[in-house]
Amino acid sequence: MSVTTLRPVVLIDMQRAAQPAEPAAELEWIEASKRGDGDAFGRLVRQHQQRVFRLAGRFFRRREDVEDVAQETFLTAWRKLDTYAARAPFEHWLSRICLRLCYARLRRKRPDESAELREVAAGRPDPDAGLDVERLLAHLAPADRMVLVLLDGEGWSTAEIARRLGWTRVNVKVRAHRARARLRKLVEQELPR
């Protein structure tokens, strides 16, 4: 077979690789992964890694933290693949795992308040500098921060957050209200005079 006849096929494959997987292909990868096919699972990882990184990156700014959470998300997914019944998109199932891991990590950091977080929260604001969002968010309780970031950062609805986190809608609303009230106070305190 000549090179000229191969080229269109290669081009089509490259285009396919850049596009999101079709649900049928994804289901095949999932089924193969359930049978222990690591290569198929690798394709699932490549398919969803951007979203998982983006989600974890909303809560942690250090690359090591984000990568740890992302790796743990996929490893947990591999262990629990048997429980995925394909009633909801795989992406939703994966994001639920990722969010739970983020939340657990945020809560774990809380008691001993890792040095970085403490530093961030205690940093003195520079009235002339731009707003340091990370420093303000560090003042919030993990659950409040999570809700606010998903609402305002990811643009999810209250119902969606409740569904993905397994919380009630009232709980989500209360936490959002509390987070905004706290941030409002912090912004007021730091208003340049």
Next chain:
Amino acid sequence: MSCRDFRELLSRISGPARGSDDQAALARHLEQCDDCARFARRWHELRRGLRRSPAVTPDAGFAARVVARLPAPPDPLSWAALRLLPASVALVLALTGWCLLATPPPTTVADELAGGDLLTWVAAGEESGR
């Protein structure tokens, strides 16, 4: 509208869905309050910061690193054996119980003598050359 009301309203409602009445009230207050104008600028800055996409992205080797950490899939045979374990234990217990119930109790000299007398039994033994 007081400054407190303005700030609460601004932080509670967000995005383009804000009602026109609220918009008008916020705008009226903004025109006459420099402090709240500064607050509004900071608040919008905060919301923009929240919406900004995180900078960390996966590198080219991420998927390979995950796949390298995957635990080996369980051996289907050993998994099947493990699933049959409770049934196997129940079967062994049932068989043991059945054996215990079905086996007649051992007979002893005392049982053989039930209703008789030891001396008669010995004498009978001697006569028969026991």
